[in-house]
Amino acid sequence: xxxxxxxxxxxxxxxxxxxxxxxxxxxxxxxxxxxxxxxxxxxxxxxxxxxxxxxxxxxxxxxxxxxxxxxxxxxxxxxxxxxxxxxxxxxxxxxxxxxxxxxxxxxxxxxxxxxxxxxxxxxxxxxxxxxxxxxxxxxxxxxxxxxxxxxxxxxxxxxxxxxxxxxxxxxxxxxxxxxxxxxxxxxxxxxxxxxxxxxxxxxxxxxxxxxxxxxxxxxxxxxxxxxxxxxxxxxxxxxxxxxxxxxxxxxxxxxxxxxxxxxxxxxxxxxxxxxxxxxxxxxxxxxxxxxxxxxxxxxxxxxxxxxxxxxxxxxxxxxxxxxxxxxxxxxxxxxxxxxxxxxxxxxxxxxxxxxxxxxxxxxxxxxxxxxxxxxxxxxxxxxxxxxxxxxxxxxxxxxxxxxxxxxxxxxxxxxxxxxxxxxx
Amino acid sequence: xxxxxxxxxxxxxxxxxxxxxxxxxxxxxxxxxxxxxxxxxxxxxxxxxxxxxxxxxxxxxxxxxxxxxxxxxxxxxxxxxxxxxxxxxxxxxxxxxxxxxxxxxxxxxxxxxxxxxxxxxxxxxxxxxxxxxxxxxxxxxxxxxxxxxxxxxxxxxxxxxxxxxxxxxxxxxxxxxxxxxxxxxxxxxxxxxxxxxxxxxxxxxxxxxxxxxxxxxxxxxxxxxxxxxxxxxxxxxxxxxxxxxxxxxxxxxxxxxxxxxxxxxxxxxxxxxxxxxxxxxxxxxxxxxxxxxxxxxxxxxxxxx
Numbered sequence: 001x002x003x004x005x006x007x008x009x010x011x012x013x014x015x016x017x018x019x020x021x022x023x024x025x026x027x028x029x030x031x032x033x034x035x036x037x038x039x040x041x042x043x044x045x046x047x048x049x050x051x052x053x054x055x056x057x058x059x060x061x062x063x064x065x066x067x068x069x070x071x072x073x074x075x076x077x078x079x080x081x082x083x084x085x086x087x088x089x090x091x092x093x094x095x096x097x098x099x100x101x102x103x104x105x106x107x108x109x110x111x112x113x114x115x116x117x118x119x120x121x122x123x124x125x126x127x128x129x130x131x132x133x134x135x136x137x138x139x140x141x142x143x144x145x146x147x148x149x150x151x152x153x154x155x156x157x158x159x160x161x162x163x164x165x166x167x168x169x170x171x172x173x174x175x176x177x178x179x180x181x182x183x184x185x186x187x188x189x190x191x192x193x194x195x196x197x198x199x200x201x202x203x204x205x206x207x208x209x210x211x212x213x214x215x216x217x218x219x220x221x222x223x224x225x226x227x228x229x230x231x232x233x234x235x236x237x238x239x240x241x242x243x244x245x246x247x248x249x250x251x252x253x254x255x256x257x258x259x260x261x262x263x264x265x266x267x268x269x270x271x272x273x274x275x276x277x278x279x280x281x282x283x284x285x286x287x288x289x290x291x292x293x294x295x296x297x298x299x300x301x302x303x304x305x306x307x308x309x310x311x312x313x314x315x316x317x318x319x320x321x322x323x324x325x326x327x328x329x330x331x332x333x334x335x336x337x338x339x340x341x342x343x344x345x346x347x348x349x350x351x352x353x354x355x356x357x358x359x360x361x362x363x364x365x366x367x368x369x370x371x372x373x374x375x376x377x378x379x380x381x382x383x384x385x386x387x388x389x390x391x392x393x394x395x396x397x398x399x400x401x402x403x404x405x406x407x408x409x410x411x412x413x414x415x416x417x418x419x420x421x422x423x424x
Numbered sequence: 425x426x427x428x429x430x431x432x433x434x435x436x437x438x439x440x441x442x443x444x445x446x447x448x449x450x451x452x453x454x455x456x457x458x459x460x461x462x463x464x465x466x467x468x469x470x471x472x473x474x475x476x477x478x479x480x481x482x483x484x485x486x487x488x489x490x491x492x493x494x495x496x497x498x499x500x501x502x503x504x505x506x507x508x509x510x511x512x513x514x515x516x517x518x519x520x521x522x523x524x525x526x527x528x529x530x531x532x533x534x535x536x537x538x539x540x541x542x543x544x545x546x547x548x549x550x551x552x553x554x555x556x557x558x559x560x561x562x563x564x565x566x567x568x569x570x571x572x573x574x575x576x577x578x579x580x581x582x583x584x585x586x587x588x589x590x591x592x593x594x595x596x597x598x599x600x601x602x603x604x605x606x607x608x609x610x611x612x613x614x615x616x617x618x619x620x621x622x623x624x625x626x627x628x629x630x631x632x633x634x635x636x637x638x639x640x641x642x643x644x645x646x647x648x649x650x651x652x653x654x655x656x657x658x659x660x661x662x663x664x665x666x667x668x669x670x671x672x673x674x675x676x677x678x679x680x681x682x683x684x685x686x687x688x689x690x691x692x693x694x695x696x697x698x699x700x701x702x703x704x705x706x707x708x709x710x711x712x713x714x715x716x717x718x719x720x721x722x723x724x725x726x727x728x729x
Contacts, residue, residue, distance in 0.1 A: 049456055063456050065456075065457065065461055226455060227455045229456070294455045294456060297455075297457060297458055297459045298458075298459045300458070333458075335458060335459035335460060337459070338459045338460055339460070341458075341459070341460065377460075379460040384460065423577075
């Protein structure tokens with residue numbers, strides 16, 4: 001009976017491991033997108049007057065200056081997550097890093113309409129972890145060596161056209177139709193071997209998801225008074241096609257006597273074949289309202305509030321539930337002179353998972369994060385280059401083993417980015 | 425206490441920033457424009473270079489559509505009148521070229537950089553040199569006021585390190601070439617099909633009469649010519665605005681400038697003599713491969729010959 005519990009627990013741990021690792025689907029503000037927007041903490045819905053606006057509020061590109069405008073952002077992002085006391089009091093730290101082209105966009109006026117095309121990567125990470133450690137695994141195992149090899153990739157790509165038109169001096173509408181792709185791949189190889197050689201547990205799992213969908217973004221921008229701009233967007237990702245490849249294998253033995261040949265204690269090998277399913281992930285409705293104040297040509301202050309609805313869907317691991325989330329962002333831009341500008345921002349990145357309870361099982365981690373960003377930009381006649389970074393951190397709760405006690409977890413992420421825009 | 429002090433300083437700074445109107449601030453309804461584009465309307469040497477290249481490209485296109493007049497004497501005469509005007513224009517950095525083309529269409533064109541085209545049909549309806557000067561000055565004004573340059577937001581290619589890095593990161597170099605080609609298409613559309621904006625035409629008229637007066641030509645030349653072709657029902661270029669409105673606006677502008685009653689040179693006889701001359705040269709068809717070379721052959725040295 002004890003043996004069975006161990007096996008089941010470990011097997012299920014595979015699922016939890018994988019689930020906690022897929023990109024960061026528990027947050028919506030994973031990577032700040034855009035040239036100016038990145039420096040302003042993403043508070044850009046009421047500004048949006050450059051290619052980054054196609055992502056934040058397509059109505060804003062109606063106010064873009066320059067006849068042809070392109071912008072691109074390249075980012076290097078590193079995430080760390082430390083689960084406290086997971087293995088007999090030992091912490092477990094996971095690190096992910098990725099270097100990616102984060103955004104590219106181009107705007108061109110066609111008559112009174114501004115047309116554009118953009119590509120954005122709002123979520124991406126890559127873990128490549130090799131770890132081994134020893135701890136006391138309990139009565140029948142004693143000191144046990146663990147070897148964990150873990151690879152995890154997750155990329156969300158958005159690309160598509162935008163259009164915006166100024167209906168009056170103070171009002172514009174716009175829309176972006178993004179194609180959405182999400183590709184994930186998680187491979188876990190986890191071996192536990194008791195030091196006396198009598199017990200072992202080997203788990204190998206593989207999961208790949210490929211999904212294709214659309215993400216329409218509809219926005220308006222209104223200036224109720226001079227130097228004030230209000231923006232509002234509504235968006236939702238709808239998955240049209242999804243494929244999940246899933247495989248998990250386990251071999252476990254506990255307290256085997258030396259020289260045994262019948263291996264009666266080798267108890268489990270499961271799910272050897274690669275299962276394919278087509279369950280579709282859901283995404284929330286997102287409503288973002290922003291306000292921006294342009295007191296003069298050197299200073300800009302903006303703020304955004306984003307609401308993400310609650311939702312649930314059937315997934316490989318059972319019913320998946322997400323709670324509603326409200327994120328906020330504040331940003332400012334200041335031109336020291338016409339050649340140099342600094343931007344700064346503060347933002348929240350609240351988790352969409354329920355709060356963990358102490359007697360629960362199979363609970364997803366919940367980490368509310370808070371961050372800031374800053375960039376310095378240099379302008380020449382028709383170009384700009386920006387360098388900067390963002391940092392966010394948070395504390396929360398996690399249950400890395402399905403039935404283990406809830407642990408404290410800390411997380412942080414820092415991202416460096418270099419971006420350029422070009423008007424010609 | 426220290427936090428309070430810092431907060432107070434920040435608050436004061438914010439109030440100062442909010443209330444201070446920067447010198448570089450543009451017009452009130454352009455409050456979205458940031459300080460980095462405050463000098464959008466200033467032009468460097470590289471911009472002029474780009475403008476001339478751009479204008480030359482359009483001139484080539486126009487010469488593909490119109491037949492260059494082989495009347496060398498007439499070409500030279502028109503260039504001399506044009507050169508007289510450009511001595512007083514606001515952009516001495518440009519070399520203007522004046523080109524007569526054989527066409528029954530009553531029109532004149534100018535491209536950025538200083539290529540001015542005038543049709544033989546226009547010349548045939550003129551009565552004196554002041555009218556010719558008025559039309560040429562109007563086209564010169566389109567160039568000096570950068571009407572197409574502004575309409576298409578033309579800027580020179582930067583050669584700074586920062587610009588090169590930005591273009592490299594943004595992958596923009598190819599896009600710039602495409603944009604140049606698209607801009608040429610748009611400029612040709614403005615010249616041959618859509619016309620300038622109404623306010624650009626009015627500004628060109630107002631600038632032209634002042635330029636004529638400065639150059640010793642009777643500023644009424646443009647008025648009398650516009651009045652004349654306003655009565656022509658056919659053959660007038662598609663890009664001209666409504667004449668009565670235009671004339672009224674022009675006469676107001678002349679009054680405002682104090683030149684409405686000036687009596688300056690008309691040079692009627694000299695104009696008539698120039699129009700009589702018909703000394704033609706034979707062009708090698710191979711010259712058509714390079715329209716600008718062809719212009720140079722017909723009009724050696726352009727306006728400054």
